[in-house]
Amino acid sequence: MRHFRLRTSLTLFYAAVSTLLLATTGALFYNLLAYQLDSDLQAELSERGAALRGYLRIEGGMVSLAYDAADPEESFFIGNATHYFQIYDAVTGSLITRSEAMRALGPQYAPDEAKGLVRGPDFTHLGTDQVELLLHNDRIQTADGRSYLVQVGAPLTHRNAALRQLFNIILLLLPAGIVLAVLSGYWMSGRVLRPLEELGAAARDMTISDLHRRLPRTGNRDELDRLAEIFNEMFGRLEAAVAQMKDFTASISHELRTPLTALRGEAEVALASARSEGGYRRVLESQLEEFGKLSHLIDRMLTIARAEAGQIKLARSVVNLSNLARSLAEQMEIVAASKGITVTAELDDDVAVIGDEGWLERAILNLLDNAIKFTPAGGRVDVRVHMQDGEAMLEVLDTGIGIEAEALPHVFERFYRADPSRSKQVDGAGLGLSLVEWIVREQNGRIQVQSRAGHGSNFRILLPVPAENPGGQAGKHHGPAVSGDN
């Protein structure tokens, strides 16, 4: 699906916010200007009213203005100030006098209206068809004790024109601003979403065969760049997992094909010519042996597959490692003796660990099996169990062929067999140690190896001990440690 809907909502949101912002700014400007113009006009009218007082004479209800008519400045001021001008008696509310311009605007105030203005605000609006006025209500008291309401006015024409003009500008700019906001919002959201779309398209087009591909990075460390990086890391992990899977499948096929080819060859040779009963028996016995190896191999593969799928749950109980190692050493002694190898055991008493006895047995047997497999006749295999730094340690040492330094880091990998030419003579598919490593890891333990080619190997398993055992370090988890000596 295209990002159309997200883009539309982003654009709409951006446009709505911009409109709100523009409208608010316009309203703010409008009100600020109105306030400023009103304050200016009010200040001017107050000043004018105060100046006019100096010229005003009211005696016995008669109004006159005392000024020098020859002075053009004074004449101009008086003419201006008295253009919109009227005086009411503050007590009776009756009109005393008013200017021509005021008269032309229409009827005078009713007495009650005029009296209301005496007590009312300092400024009054007066709107007529011809003009809108702002009137300053000045109250004055004459020497004879009478009081008057003196109104001096000014037209609001300029103020209103300025405001109307601003209003028109806002009205014109607002839709233009909205259009601009929609366009820029659309453009911007498109720009922001394009890399996302590219990312989506790249992820959609990704198949198992081109997991090596990586998404282009902008390199400017923003969120999108980070997202591409996360995707690339994921592709990397997928690539590794798929490579591992392919490897596993290839190895399985290879490992299965070898004994199958041998079985097939034997059967073909047996069928090619008639044999005695004893001859057929020998072939069948040899085949039975091959079948045994095959099922052992398949069993290991299945165990590893199930272990990797997390289908195997290991018990966590107290296991007497000393007793377990002793019985396994005794068990292997017979096999070793048949190869001319001596098995010795140096076991501290009652070293207990937390784990699964069945799986631990499997791990130790694997180590013993390897030690015997890779040790020539006359050699020695030694099993040791003791405590070390609060952990239980089981060691399997041999005086065998050892492992080359470059092979050492790989011995725990699946299907890895060091030096195939040397390992050729012995059975194995390179699965044993990877299983041992998994078992130890699952029991919160560690496995270490030290080896010297031509001298022998030392495999060590370190396991957590029960809590009541002082110095126990249950819960520790490490990968295998390897160290060569040659």
Ligand code: ADP
């Ligand atoms: P395999 O089934 O081949 O024994 P493992 O996973 O048990 O597979 O071991 C992997 C490889 O590590 C072996 O093929 C061998 O080369 C090497 N190896 C393991 N144990 C020993 C040992 N005790 N002495 C020498 N080499 C060993």
